[in-house]
Amino acid sequence: MKLWWLLLVAVASGLLAQSVIxxxxxxxxxxxxxxxxxxxxxxxxxxxxxxxxxxxxVRPPRRVQTALAFPDGARLFxxxxxxxxxxxxxxxxxxxxxxxxxxxxxxxLRWIHIQLEDRSLAVRLTxxxxxxxxxxxxxx
Amino acid sequence: xxxxxxAALLTPCFIQAQMTLYVVGQGADRLVSDSYDVxxxxxxxxxxxxxRVRNTGASPAWLVGLNIGGNGYFSFAVLPLLPLxxxxxxxxxxxxxxxxxxxxxxxxxxxxxxxxxxxxxTARDPEFPRPQIIVxxxxxxxxxQAKVSIRLESASKDSGSGELSMDFIPAVTAPFxxxxxxxxxxxGRKVSFTxxxxxxxxxxxxxxxxxxxxxxTAGSIRFTARLGPYAEELTVTVPxxxxxxxxxxxxxxxxxxxxxxxxxxxxxxxCRLGFTFFDRQGRAVSPGEMQIDASKPFQDYFTVSKxxxxxxxxxxxxxxxxxxxxxxxESYIVNSFGTTRTxxxxxx
Numbered sequence: 001m002k003l004w005w006l007l008l009v010a011v012a013s014g015l016l017a018q019s020v021i022x023x024x025x026x027x028x029x030x031x032x033x034x035x036x037x038x039x040x041x042x043x044x045x046x047x048x049x050x051x052x053x054x055x056x057x058v059r060p061p062r063r064v065q066t067a068l069a070f071p072d073g074a075r076l077f078x079x080x081x082x083x084x085x086x087x088x089x090x091x092x093x094x095x096x097x098x099x100x101x102x103x104x105x106x107x108x109l110r111w112i113h114i115q116l117e118d119r120s121l122a123v124r125l126t127x128x129x130x131x132x133x134x135x136x137x138x139x140x
Numbered sequence: 141x142x143x144x145x146x147a148a149l150l151t152p153c154f155i156q157a158q159m160t161l162y163v164v165g166q167g168a169d170r171l172v173s174d175s176y177d178v179x180x181x182x183x184x185x186x187x188x189x190x191x192r193v194r195n196t197g198a199s200p201a202w203l204v205g206l207n208i209g210g211n212g213y214f215s216f217a218v219l220p221l222l223p224l225x226x227x228x229x230x231x232x233x234x235x236x237x238x239x240x241x242x243x244x245x246x247x248x249x250x251x252x253x254x255x256x257x258x259x260x261x262t263a264r265d266p267e268f269p270r271p272q273i274i275v276x277x278x279x280x281x282x283x284x285q286a287k288v289s290i291r292l293e294s295a296s297k298d299s300g301s302g303e304l305s306m307d308f309i310p311a312v313t314a315p316f317x318x319x320x321x322x323x324x325x326x327x328g329r330k331v332s333f334t335x336x337x338x339x340x341x342x343x344x345x346x347x348x349x350x351x352x353x354x355x356x357t358a359g360s361i362r363f364t365a366r367l368g369p370y371a372e373e374l375t376v377t378v379p380x381x382x383x384x385x386x387x388x389x390x391x392x393x394x395x396x397x398x399x400x401x402x403x404x405x406x407x408x409x410x411c412r413l414g415f416t417f418f419d420r421q422g423r424a425v426s427p428g429e430m431q432i433d434a435s436k437p438f439q440d441y442f443t444v445s446k447x448x449x450x451x452x453x454x455x456x457x458x459x460x461x462x463x464x465x466x467x468x469x470e471s472y473i474v475n476s477f478g479t480t481r482t483x484x485x486x487x488x
Contacts, residue, residue, distance in 0.1 A: 021434075021441040024386075024402040024452035040447050042386035042402055044283040045320040045356050047447055048327060110387070118345075119325070133285055134351050139327035 026122065027108020028052075031138055032115060039107065039122070039135065046122060048136050066101050068112065076104065076112065076123075083114065083123070085130050093130045097121075158197030159226075159253050164190035164233065175258035178214075178238045182266035182298040185337070186239035188217045193252055194231035201226055203253060206234060210248030213240045214259060266300045268335060269293035271342070271365040273304070273374035276349070282356045282378050282406040282449065283386075285324065289349035290333060290342040290365050299337045302367035304344075305330045306352065310359040311380060312408055318448035321355030335367065342367075354378050356404035356449035380407040382478030390469050390485040396459045397466050401473065401482070402452040409476035410438040415455065418468040418484070425466065434473075 026039040026046060038049035067077035073088035078101040085093040099116040107113035107122065113135070114121040120135035162169035163176060169192055181187045195201050204223045208214050218235040226232060240246060240263030249256045269292040276287045290304065306329045310316045323331040331350055333342040344350035354361065358380040365372045385403035392398075399415060413432045417425040432455075441451060453473075459466060472481040 019437075019453065019455045021437050021451055021453050023445060023447040024450055041320060041450055042283060042356075042404060044285050045353055045404065045448070045450060047319045047450075134324040136322055136324050136353070137327040139322075 025108065026111045027106075027113070029107050029113040029120065029135065030105060030115075031120070032102070033138070035138075037138065039111075039113075043124070043131060044133060046133065046135050048138055051138075065103050065105065068104055068106065083130070083132070085125065093128065095130055095132050158195050158199075158201040159203060159255070160194050160196045161250075161252055161257055162192045162194060162231075164192055169194075172257055174256075175260065178236065178259060178261040180262040180264055181238060181240065182300065183240055183243055183263050184301070185266065185299050186237050187261070188235050188237045190218075190233060190235045191250075192231045192233045193226070195226035195228055198228050200228060203232065205251055205253050207251050208236065208248055208259075209251070211246060213246050213263075214238055214248045214250075214261070266298035266368055268296050268298065268300060268302075268368040268370065269340070270370050271302065271367045271372050273363045273365050273372060275363070275374065275376050280354050280361075280376055280378055281381065282354055282358070283320075283384055283404050284354045285351050286354060287349040287351055288363060290367075292335070292340045292342065295338050295340045296335045297337060299335060300368070301332055301334045302342065302365060303330055303332050304350070305364050305366070307362045307364070308355065308357075308359055309362065310357050311378075312358065316357055316408070316442075316448075318355035318357040318359075319446065320353050320448045320450070321357075321361065322353055324351045324353065356406055357408065358406040358449075378406060380477050383410055383473045383475050383480040385473070385480055385482060388471070388482040388485055390487050392463060392466060392487050394463070396463065397457050397469070397487070399455045399457070399469055399471055399485070400452065401455075401471065402450075403480075404449040405438075405442075405451065405475055406449050407475055407477055408438075408442040408449055410451075410473055411435040411476070412474040413453075413455065414472045414474075415457070416470045417457075417466055418470070419465045420467045422467075 023040045024042055026041055028036055028038050030036055035051035037051050040047045069075050075086045077084055081097055082094040083097050099118055102115045104114045110124045112123045114123055122133045122135050124131050161172040163172050178189045179187055193203055202223050202225050215237050217237040220232045238261040243263050243265055245262045247260050250259050271290045271292055274289045308321050322328055325331055333344050335342050341348050358378055360375050360377055362373055362375045383403055383405045385401055387402045389400040413434045414429055416429045419425055468484050468486045470484050472479050
């Protein structure tokens, strides 16, 4: 049997000195007005940050992306009013959308931003579930 | 020559005299004399009245002028292209819309080929039934996107608009607000709705309900629906609860491991953390369960945070030894209302 030694150094003060508590960032979205905004929060509770003013204004891409392909071969796209997640084996998860998709983009590590004609959605995959939430609209 | 000149001078008068104004009624047109009352309508609603101009002369005549003076509350809803020649006995229709923005009695002149007819109308306060606020689901929790709708006591007599607002009264003693508490369609704490005559539900941008977030701080949400003379309220509660974890991850670096917890604490009383790491054989790694008093860091964070009860914790652990042997972790977080456990996380 291979011998090895292992010890975690994590006394209370040491652990917290190296640790950080902050607001969770779900990612960034390009709003329909072309401005980039951070999105804070967790599933079911999103807060839109102020637009990022510095740097170039983020413009809509020339080719509007209405589908996303994942490294494992899965795809996310809209079809006949549904949002469809098609797994590599062909199995699908569908959810009905209220309006047509204008574009979709990766918004963070786990979340995808889907811009509908009138509203925004945040979507993520958890296991076999396609979780869909509304994103707050930018307050006017 | 003199006869011709006289004929030219008389022509405009003759044209005017040939045009007669009628209001289009049920069954038959009725002659309008020097005035007509379009009726009474609620403020911000409108009534349209159809008129007809008929050439009652024996020869063709031109309709050259059709206009409305006044305050803008009267306007043409349907207007023919002018000038227009009407044969003997022929007619053309038009419609006038009375759309008052304030209560009162109003008067304008309707000019047909220079002949004035007085139009009058009265605007009253709209009459709406009492609104009733309905929140779905009835029992709320933090971090939820829920729906709110408004049902009217009876079908509305008038069309119009109202406003639904929400206020937050936090359960925690400090004067915390929570920016996550909002209507998703407006991104704020107010949203407008419309009422259609004859219907007993209201419309939020064409939908019978509108979504809102409950936020991540315990307290009371007070909805107020303002419609006409009514300001109906409904208060719902977001309860204190154990910490809710949305994501939990275990990551490995060259010198240690990191546990990332993201979630929310409606009570903002998170105080203790616990971590137990496991090796590839599923054995707890020394020193076993590590309990950490996290009261102060959490309180410091919640005191200055502008994001309600949401947080992300990145707990970094230095490992002495073969890091690759770290395979999993079980962690928990404690607040005043219970303990939340992650279950066994494996290295991503």
